[in-house]
Amino acid sequence: FYFYSAPENFNEEMLRGKRVIVTGASSGIGEQMAYHLARMEAHLLLTARTEAKLQKVVERCLELGAASARYISGSMDSPSLPEQVLREAENTWGGLDMLILNHIGQSGFTYFSGDVGHVRKLLETNFVSYVALATAALPMLKESEGSIVVVSSIAGKIAGPFTAPYSATKFALDGFFSSLRQELIIDKVNVSITLCILGYINTESAVRAVSHVIPDTPAPKEECALEIIRAGVLRRRELHYPGSSVGTMLLLHSIAPELLDSIVRSSYRLENVQRT
Numbered sequence: 001f002y003f004y005s006a007p008e009n010f011n012e013e014m015l016r017g018k019r020v021i022v023t024g025a026s027s028g029i030g031e032q033m034a035y036h037l038a039r040m041e042a043h044l045l046l047t048a049r050t051e052a053k054l055q056k057v058v059e060r061c062l063e064l065g066a067a068s069a070r071y072i073s074g075s076m077d078s079p080s081l082p083e084q085v086l087r088e089a090e091n092t093w094g095g096l097d098m099l100i101l102n103h104i105g106q107s108g109f110t111y112f113s114g115d116v117g118h119v120r121k122l123l124e125t126n127f128v129s130y131v132a133l134a135t136a137a138l139p140m141l142k143e144s145e146g147s148i149v150v151v152s153s154i155a156g157k158i159a160g161p162f163t164a165p166y167s168a169t170k171f172a173l174d175g176f177f178s179s180l181r182q183e184l185i186i187d188k189v190n191v192s193i194t195l196c197i198l199g200y201i202n203t204e205s206a207v208r209a210v211s212h213v214i215p216d217t218p219a220p221k222e223e224c225a226l227e228i229i230r231a232g233v234l235r236r237r238e239l240h241y242p243g244s245s246v247g248t249m250l251l252l253h254s255i256a257p258e259l260l261d262s263i264v265r266s267s268y269r270l271e272n273v274q275r276t
């Protein structure tokens with residue numbers, strides 16, 4: 001257990017005036033997190049590659065009541081961007097309360113093609129940049145006794161087919177941030193790390209990638225976004241969302257992994273998976 005106390009109940013006022021960075025905020029779950037945080041009157045710094053989308057999200061955040069909202073555009077496979085983002089937070093706010101790591105690079109839902117270069121690039125975007133952002137943020141988060149929120153996936157706990165490069169990057173996040181959490185506790189550093197284990201969520205990109213193969217109904221991105229913020233504020237170790245399907249899969253994986261693997265394979269429409 002943590003040596004420090006975490007709040008028991010979530011109250012939207014807990015975010016008022018807090019300084020929050022959200023990466024991958026131009027669409028999907030990141031965009032929805034930005035809107036929730038704006039309604040809660042937080043200060044926002046948003047990142048993604050597409051400037052035109054970020055401009056619109058920032059405008060909407062200001063309409064919704066954000067204390068302030070700005071963005072930095074760029075690709076997280078660039079080694080200089082993480083430091084640039086944290087420098088912007090330090091120069092504008094003089095500190096930081098919450099870092100939400102959420103962006104992912106493009107990767108298909110298909111058989112592994114043998115493209116090692118793609119794996120290397122995806123690790124840079126989905127994993128190394130998370131480490132670099134958290135490293136650059138830690139001095140400010142120590143000062144504010146703040147939080148790091150890492151958005152991961154059930155594919156980062158249980159490896160199903162057609163996500164080999166992506167799944168590897170999400171497993172890496174668990175390894176790094178769960179180890180770092182232990183070290184912060186040993187050093188009595190009051191910075192929480194929340195790892196978010198998400199199932200299938202109805203973002204445009206996920207539905208486009210998998211709906212022809214996976215017949216399940218995805219969970220709503222708006223609720224998912226709120227649950228991530230809540231788990232971060234409450235300094236939870238992990239969030240499992242949606243709780244029922246992610247919880248069942250994790251339980252089955254721990255007691256009968258081969259059974260789970262075969263259930264997953266038989267629930268997919270394999271004939272619709274395209275080979276690249």
Ligand SMILES: NC(=O)C1=CN([C@@H]2O[C@H](COP(=O)(O)OP(=O)(O)OC[C@H]3O[C@@H](n4cnc5c(N)ncnc54)[C@H](OP(=O)(O)O)[C@@H]3O)[C@@H](O)[C@H]2O)C=CC1
Pocket residue numbers: 023024025026027028029030047048049050051053074075076077101102103104105106125151152153154198199200201202203204205206
């Ligand atoms: N949706 C789902 O079913 C699930 C999602 N998750 C996790 O939730 C998080 C959000 O996923 P979701 O909302 O579906 O994804 P989206 O594809 O909707 O959003 C991804 C975001 O990352 C940005 N992005 C893409 N490439 C880069 C890059 N190279 N550098 C910086 N930013 C980039 C995108 O903006 P732009 O293109 O403008 O750069 C966008 O803002 C991810 O961590 C994902 O792993 C986990 C499990 C299930």
Ligand SMILES: C[C@H](CCC(=O)NCC(=O)O)[C@H]1CC[C@H]2[C@@H]3C(=O)C[C@@H]4C[C@H](O)CC[C@]4(C)[C@H]3CC[C@]12C
Pocket residue numbers: 107108109152153154155160163166198199200201205206209210214216217218219242245246249
């Ligand atoms: C459907 C997968 C897990 C099975 C399951 O739990 N179904 C029931 C339920 O969730 O209610 C999905 C779990 C994680 C998904 C993947 C993911 O992590 C995001 C990727 C985002 C990317 O833009 C493309 C799609 C994903 C590979 C996505 C695919 C579906 C999952 C494997």
